Amino acid sequence: xxxxxxxxxxxxxxxxxxxNGEVARVSFELLTKxxxxxxxxxxxxxxxxxxxxxxxxxxxxxxxxxxxFFVIEDPFLKDYxxxxxxxxxxxLIEKHKPEVVLIGATTLGRDLAGTIATVLQTGLTADxxxxxxxxxxKNLLMTRPTFGGNLMATIFCPDNRPxxxxxxxxxxxxxxxxxKGQVVKEEFEFDKSKxxxxxxxxIIEEGEKVNLGFYDIVVSxxxxxxxxENMKLIQELADVLGGTWAASRKAVQAGWAPQTRxxxxxxxTVHPKIYIACGISGAIQHQAGMKSSEVIIAINKDPDAPIxxxxxxxxxxxxxxxxxKMTQMFKEKLGKA
Amino acid sequence: xxxxxxxxxVPDAAQVRVDYETGTLIREGVPAIINxxxxxxxxxxxxxxxxxxxxxxxxxxxxxxxxxxxxxxxSMGADKAFLLSDRIFAxxxxxxxxYALWAAAKQIIKEEGPVDVFFAGKQxxxxxxxxxxxxxxxxxxxxxxxxxxxxxxxxxxxxxxxLVRLLESGQEVIQTxxxxxxxxxxxxxTLSYAPLPYxxxxxxxSVKVLNSKNTEIEAEYCGLKNSPTKVxxxxxxxxxxRGEMIEGDSVDGIINQLYEKIEPVLKTMGKVQ
Ligand SMILES: Cc1cc2nc3c(=O)[nH]c(=O)nc-3n(C[C@H](O)[C@H](O)[C@H](O)COP(=O)(O)OP(=O)(O)OC[C@H]3O[C@@H](n4cnc5c(N)ncnc54)[C@H](O)[C@@H]3O)c2cc1C
Ligand SMILES: Nc1ncnc2c1ncn2[C@@H]1O[C@H](COP(=O)(O)O)[C@@H](O)[C@H]1O
Numbered sequence: 001x002x003x004x005x006x007x008x009x010x011x012x013x014x015x016x017x018x019x020n021g022e023v024a025r026v027s028f029e030l031l032t033k034x035x036x037x038x039x040x041x042x043x044x045x046x047x048x049x050x051x052x053x054x055x056x057x058x059x060x061x062x063x064x065x066x067x068x069f070f071v072i073e074d075p076f077l078k079d080y081x082x083x084x085x086x087x088x089x090x091x092l093i094e095k096h097k098p099e100v101v102l103i104g105a106t107t108l109g110r111d112l113a114g115t116i117a118t119v120l121q122t123g124l125t126a127d128x129x130x131x132x133x134x135x136x137x138k139n140l141l142m143t144r145p146t147f148g149g150n151l152m153a154t155i156f157c158p159d160n161r162p163x164x165x166x167x168x169x170x171x172x173x174x175x176x177x178x179x180k181g182q183v184v185k186e187e188f189e190f191d192k193s194k195x196x197x198x199x200x201x202x203i204i205e206e207g208e209k210v211n212l213g214f215y216d217i218v219v220s221x222x223x224x225x226x227x228x229e230n231m232k233l234i235q236e237l238a239d240v241l242g243g244t245w246a247a248s249r250k251a252v253q254a255g256w257a258p259q260t261r262x263x264x265x266x267x268x269t270v271h272p273k274i275y276i277a278c279g280i281s282g283a284i285q286h287q288a289g290m291k292s293s294e295v296i297i298a299i300n301k302d303p304d305a306p307i308x309x310x311x312x313x314x315x316x317x318x319x320x321x322x323x324x325k326m327t328q329m330f331k332e333k334l335g336k337a
Numbered sequence: 338x339x340x341x342x343x344x345x346x347v348p349d350a351a352q353v354r355v356d357y358e359t360g361t362l363i364r365e366g367v368p369a370i371i372n373x374x375x376x377x378x379x380x381x382x383x384x385x386x387x388x389x390x391x392x393x394x395x396x397x398x399x400x401x402x403x404x405x406x407x408x409x410x411x412s413m414g415a416d417k418a419f420l421l422s423d424r425i426f427a428x429x430x431x432x433x434x435x436y437a438l439w440a441a442a443k444q445i446i447k448e449e450g451p452v453d454v455f456f457a458g459k460q461x462x463x464x465x466x467x468x469x470x471x472x473x474x475x476x477x478x479x480x481x482x483x484x485x486x487x488x489x490x491x492x493x494x495x496x497x498x499x500l501v502r503l504l505e506s507g508q509e510v511i512q513t514x515x516x517x518x519x520x521x522x523x524x525x526x527t528l529s530y531a532p533l534p535y536x537x538x539x540x541x542x543s544v545k546v547l548n549s550k551n552t553e554i555e556a557e558y559c560g561l562k563n564s565p566t567k568v569x570x571x572x573x574x575x576x577x578x579r580g581e582m583i584e585g586d587s588v589d590g591i592i593n594q595l596y597e598k599i600e601p602v603l604k605t606m607g608k609v610q
Contacts, residue, residue: 001433001563019506082481107505111483114471118435123565126466141569146464148350151362153571160565196514197480200499204507216606242608253524259503265465273602284351285462291577295602297595303582312580313598315591322588329592334608 001159002121009161012038013098014066015089016049016057017108019080023057025211026104028174030167031064033131034102035177037140040133045179046070046098050088052078055183062181064174070096070184076192079202080108083195086115088188093120095186098162100140102131105166113166123157124164129171129269140165148265149288168269170213210244210260216273217243220263220290223250224279224300224319231256233323234278240330246270248280264289279319282307299323338391338493338515340382341445342415342456343438343473344375346399346406347463360573371406374458376413378521380528381488382456383414389493391453392416394445396547398426398438404544411539412531419445423548428561431464435472440554441547442473453496455518459484467520474518482511483520 012034017024027047034045047066049057052075061069072088093101093116101116103109105127117124130143134156140163143154157163212218219241221234231251238245247257249264263270265285275293280286282298282305290296291310298311299322308314315322330336349370354363371379382393395410397403398421407418421441429437446452455477457470467483474481486508487501496515501508503522549556557563583598585591603609 001558001565024505082483086475107484107503110467111471111481114431114468115475115481117468118432118472118475121432121565123430123432124468125566126468145574147348147353147362148462148465150350150353150355150573151571152574154569155566156569157566195480197482197517198512199509200512201510202504202507203509204504260505265462266460273606274599284353291574295599296577296580297599308582309579310577313595314580314582315595316582316584317588317591322592325588326592326595329589329596333596334603 004160006159006161009097009099011043011046011098012041012100013046013048013102013162015101015103015109016047016054016061017104017106018049018051018054018057019108021053021056023060024104024106025174025214026106026109026167026169028060028064029169029172030102030104031061031066032175033167033172035065037100037131037133041099041138043099044068048089048092050077050085050092055185058181058183063176063178065177065179066181067179068182068184070186072186072188074188074190076190079199081195081197081199082111082115083197084190085112086119087190089116090119091188092186093162101162101164103164103166105168109166113164117164120162122160122162122164124166125155125157126166128165128167131165131167139163145288148284149291150284168213169211170268170270212244212246212261212263212268212270215244217241218246218263218270218272218274218290218293219243219276219278220246220248220280221251221257221278222248222280223254224281225251225256226279226320228254228256230320233319233327237276237323237327237330240327240334240336243272243274248286277307277311278323280307281305282310338385338389338453339450340385340391340393340454340456341442341452342375342378342382342393342395342410343470344379344395344397344406344410345372345458345461346370346397346403347372347461350462355573357573357576369402369405371409372458372461374460374521374523376528377523377525378456378458378519379410379413379415380526381521382454384526385454385488385491386414389491392449394419394449396421396438396441396445398422398434398441407544408539411542412536414535417449418542418544419547420544421547425549425556425559428564429559430564430566431466431468431472432566433559433564435469435476436558437554438469439473439476440552442477444547444552451516453515454498455479455516457518457520459520459522470518470520477516477518480513480517482513482517485519485521486524488525
């Protein structure tokens with residue numbers, strides 16, 4: 001292991017993820033969390049990003065408490081490509097030496113974090129669900145689920161800096177706390193011939209990104225829904241409740257829902273106030289993404305379905321019969337009829 | 338062409354249970370399997386070999402019993418299998434693991450020739466980190482393409498190929514030069530049944546063991562001591578108690594009961610007055 005002088009590293013950095021001129025919500029969630037960590041460490045929260053025309057995010061970033069916003073702007077960085085993004089970010093980190101670097105555990109964030117940590121030869125803890133500062137050592141304590149959510153592990157990185165973590169979207173609430181911030185522009189010379197990978201085409205589904213973690217009520221459909229058509233029953237209930245809809249992996253693989261709506265170990269993690277699982281058996285990989293919901297309601301026609309073992313309320317029945325009636329009832333009770 | 342697949346042997350996470358009294362995992366009797374994503378990586382490599390010629394090497398870092406995973410990979414069509422096994426790797430985190438696998442891969446390249454496409458699974462189902470693949474790719478300094486769901490337009494002459502990968506909001510098509518490093522999703526392919534000749538060859542061929550003696554792996558980058566991340570504690574999340582089955586004579590009756598139970602929650606959310 002390469003030994004470092006860790007006393008030179010200071011401040012909590014948050015990566016500002018963006019696509020098509022829009023900041024990913026998880027970046028604001030992380031800025032909010034970073035303020036807490038910075039208070040415990042007695043330092044500042046700084047944001048950073050690279051891309052084309054990214055300085056425009058400064059106002060939003062300062063609204064969530066960042067005191068500085070480090071950017072590298074270059075038309076070459078218009079679309080996310082792992083290697084040039086990595087090289088530009090490594091340049092920022094090596095120059096300014098943050099103590100902590102937080103990145104969203106999105107598809108993009110997970111692609112990026114592992115390669116950055118390897119170049120920096122530092123520790124990275126993936127998919128964390130809790131971040132704390134150890135009051136004695138001031139090390140960052142990063143807690144994450146493993147074994148499909150069956151075991152939690154608290155990880156730390158005592159001798160290397162920065163301490164890096166990716167965090168799942170929806171784990172922290174984004175709360176504004178405006179700060180007067182300063183943009184710091186840096187330059188980076190790209191050797192463009194080094195990069196031999198290019199994007200040929202982008203296929204955007206749905207036109208919108210769904211951050212399931214953003215909703216208090218999630219209605220989720222599984223293979224027991226029977227068909228893509230029937231997934232409408234899920235969507236209707238979610239609409240009436242002012243929530244969003246999601247799906248199990250098997251429903252996603254059947255083509256009944258986009259991957260962006262998958263809940264579970266290989267999808268998103270949610271912990272809404274109410275999670276309604278419809279025609280979902282409750283496989284451990286599914287549970288990993290929803291087990292910490294406050295109230296779980298399960299509708300399934302198999303009394304032995306594992307989902308009933310973790311459900312707060314279980315209804316043994318046919319989703320095709322139960323769901324329309326449930327939607328109707330909530331319409332009346334919630335005054336939406 | 339030469340394809341090298343990194344496979345991990347993992348406990349079947351779906352069968353792991355928690356002992357809430359001791360706060361540990363019950364691993365007894367839980368079968369060890371090839372990480373599900375890695376099987377799709379093997380399948381993809383074997384299909385490319387069948388289409389374009391060449392060979393498939395597989396490497397697994399783990400205890401001696403991981404040989405079973407390598408044998409299975411051979412029954413799926415892999416030609417050369419390497420078990421990277423040494424005490425010095427115990428307790429390695431992802432940085433140390435990607436170091437060891439990189440060093441082992443360099444040895445495999447020495448013995449079997451240069452690699453065109455490296456494959457790993459998207460993530461391992463025990464650790465779920467999704468970091469090892471990107472770590473090895475970075476050390477080789479080759480293009481990394483994660484979340485691959487399709488491989489197209491392979492051009493062995495120009496040494497290019499196209500890949501479809503998942504994005505948060507859809508998919509993108511990437512063109513890259515070889516050598517390159519892919520981490521793959523399950524959707525990439527459906528697994529074929531192992532044909533008899535593969536099974537016979539797997540039974541007959543032995544797995545080569547790599548360790549700190551027959552590679553250039555340096556101990557100072559391996560194992561618990563040289564891993565930047567350490568586990569401070571492991572614990573089981575609080576158990577969710579089995580709740581209540583709502584029963585009644587009619588669906589309407591059941592739904593009404595449900596409503597009464599969750600009305601307080603809906604009130605705190607401001608959904609009802
Ligand atoms: C590495 C790996 C990662 C995975 N990641 C995920 C993940 O992230 N998310 C995920 O969800 N899964 C994941 N899985 C898959 C998981 O193991 C299960 O296969 C999947 O969750 C099952 O989906 P399901 O419950 O919709 O389908 P099924 O298991 O087929 O269950 C359907 C249920 O519907 C019920 N049903 C049928 N008809 C009706 C009806 N008319 N009314 C009421 N109930 C009915 C049945 O009784 C049954 O319980 C993963 C698997 C692996 C190996
Ligand atoms: N011990 C190992 N031996 C071989 N390949 C591994 C090992 N650990 C991880 N990998 C590869 O890296 C991928 C991601 O693993 P992880 O970073 O642990 O989620 C796996 O799907 C494997 O392809």
